[in-house]
Amino acid sequence: MKRKRVLLLLCILSCTLQLFAQQINVQGIVYDPSGETVPGANVSMKSNPAVGTATDIDGNFSLKASVGDVLVFTFIGYEPIEYKLTAADTNLKVRFTDSSELLDEVVVVGYGVQKKSVLSSAVSRVTSEELDKGNPTNIQNALKGKVSGVQIISNSGQPGAESKIRIRGTGTVNNSDPLYIVDGMPSESGISHLNPSDIESIEVLKDAASAAIYGARGANGVVLITTKKGTKGKATLNYEFTYGIQNPSKKVDLLGSADYQMLMNEMAANAGKDPYFPTVSSVNTDWQKELQNKNAPIMNHKVSLSGGTDNSTYYASFGYVKQEGIYAKGHADYERYNVRLNYNNVLLDTKSRNWLNKISFGAIASYSKSIQTGNTIGNSEAAGLITSMNMLPPTEPVYQTDPAILEQYAVTYPNHVIAPNGLAYNIIEMREITNPLAAMQVSHNQRTMPQNFGANFNLDVDLLPGLKFKTTYGAEWVFNSIKNVTPVYELNATSKNATSKVEDKKRESSYWQWENVLSYTKSFGRHNIGALFGTSMSSYHYSNLEAEDYNLLVVDIDKGYIDTATAPEEQSKVWGGAEDHRIASIFGRINYNYDEKYLFEAVVRRDGSSNFSREHQYATFPSVSLGWVLTREKFMENRPSWLDFAKIRLSWGQNG
Secondary structure (H helix, E strand, O other): OOHHHHHHHHHHHHHHHHHHHHHHEEEEEEEEOOOOOOOEEEEOOOOOOOEEEEEOOOOOOEEEOOOOOEEEEEEEOOEEHHHHHHHOOOEEEOOEEHHHHHOOOOEEEEOOEEEHHHHHOOOOEEHHHHHHOOOOOHHHHHHHHOOOOEEEEEEOOOOOOOOEEEOOOOOOOOOOOOEEEEEEEEEOOOOOOOOOEEEEEEEEEEHHHHHHHHHHHHHEEEEEEOOOOOOOOEEEEEEEEEEEEEEOOOOOOOOOOOHHHHHHHHHHHOOOOOOOOOOOOOOOOOOHHHHHHEEEHHHHHHHEEEEEEOOOEEEEEEEEEEEOOOOOOOOOOEEEEEEEEEEEEEEEEEEOOOOOOEEEEEEEEEEEEEEEOOOOOOOOOOOOOHHHHOOOOOOOOEEEOHHHHHHHHHHHHEEEEEOOOOOEOOOOOOEEEHHHHHHHHOOOOEEEEEEEEEEEEEEEEEEEOOOEEEEEEEEEEEEEEEEEEEEEEEEOOOOOOOOOOOEEEEEEEEEEEEEEEEEEEEEEEOOOEEEEEEEEEEEEEEEEEEEEEOOOOOOOOOOOHHHHOOOOOOHHHEEEEEEEEEEEEEEEEEEEEEOOOEEEEEEEEEEEEOOOOOOOEEEEEEEEEEEEEEOOOOOOOOOOOOOOOEEEEEEEOOOE
16 A cells, blocks of 8 residues: 555656646747847747747747746847746747837937937947947948848858848849948948947938938938047057957768768669669768868957047047958958048037037048958859758768879869869769869969048037038048959869969949038927938949959969960950949938927938939939827826837838
């Protein structure tokens, strides 16, 4: 009887343990306050934060958990959410709310600033503290997972490769890049050349209402970048050095040689064919390991000097980044140099009158130079590095050492590729798929070296109380040198090059812009109004000169030039071109709010472009937005403690 009681007690304990350890597969989707999905949001266990996942590009997540576990959802700019799981919680829908600490912060909008709590359009902000996390080498990578509705798409894993930013999806079938504005100046060359350490904040204008003030160029959204400025006080010198190593986050689980041969022979038998491997091959190549540049180094030097007095402030910085690729050592490297100087000076500041009582001047100068060396075979192509290493069978050796086969190479493939160690690379006949190590060796002789110069000057004048005038002139020059040297090679029967070639490309562009903005703000009682009117003129010029020649005396990226080619003159090619276009615009904005509760804003911009005929040269881009801050209403005074802020927004606009 006693034994039966013990068994019964053990059974009860077992059932109890099973109940508490009941596992469920939790799936769900995470939304921001406006209903947009949130990619990159963190989902973790409260009891063990190391266990968790992140939402994918569509805001979806999936993880295994136990009934009773508390999930914590976090994302920068939003209040954390805690949720205790029940057995029925297999498909969750989670909606973030804005962080109450961020509601009163001032965000940059087109041609001005506004309090975040009274915005009636969709604007997201990322601060310098958020950007510096993870020590990113470029701004696009720094933005990953930090702004809802924004996708960062990497077209290549090569160091220094520029990622694409897509705001609320793809706007056109051609160029869907947003408009980048750096300290009030459009950046025609993108933002990959900028040093993330120089950035004070990034605002993303996501809807038509917020981007309409930039007219035709704001069709795909606008990214506003504000760089750091000096602050009053003694000179402060900062130096930061970081060094890291890079490795793939995980390795694809592929069949080893023995399992691969067995599977292929079974497949042949099922098809009634002879075995693919009648004798077992001892070759067992791990192509992922062969191609990996283990512990690839990355280093970053940052130096800044800032300070100022009551009337003037300065900020100067220097940055240097060097990065190796995680695959194919020596075939994908990146370096970047950055120099920036921001200077601000108050020319006049008097309290003796209420008109023309303050005049200030600002100047910004910047320079960057990047050096990117790497292969010319993209990862998106069939012959790409990632495709090759994941599709090649483990029975194929990296090098060929069989004397009989090498004799055959000498006849069939006289230009087969020799490795730096003196061994011949194995020739793999799989149509587009070739020996990736051999392909990297013959295709890495490409160097891209862009240089960016920028200058920006502004004058701010306080004309009357609330009435200000600002004039800004800026210019940008970009010089890009691209050189590619291709040797004679034979990777297989279909992938080969019979003549050495050099390509030399020089591309230059220049851009200038002059803008004038008159703005007015006034508050009386609970009424707050703002208005601005501005003009903008800009000009863009691009030219290129490119040449290619054949039969080089020296096949080397440093020594192979056009004048070292020996091909007949009629085989040489030289071409070039130039283009110019200009834009003239006027724009205006009116905003009003009552007690920061009822919000209204209207924007209009008219652009004229030299790219179109006179009949279609001008276009108008209007927008209207409304907002209602519910939490400022009396009936919301007794709202739940978890509801800090609630706002309804409605906007309409035309861009592009």
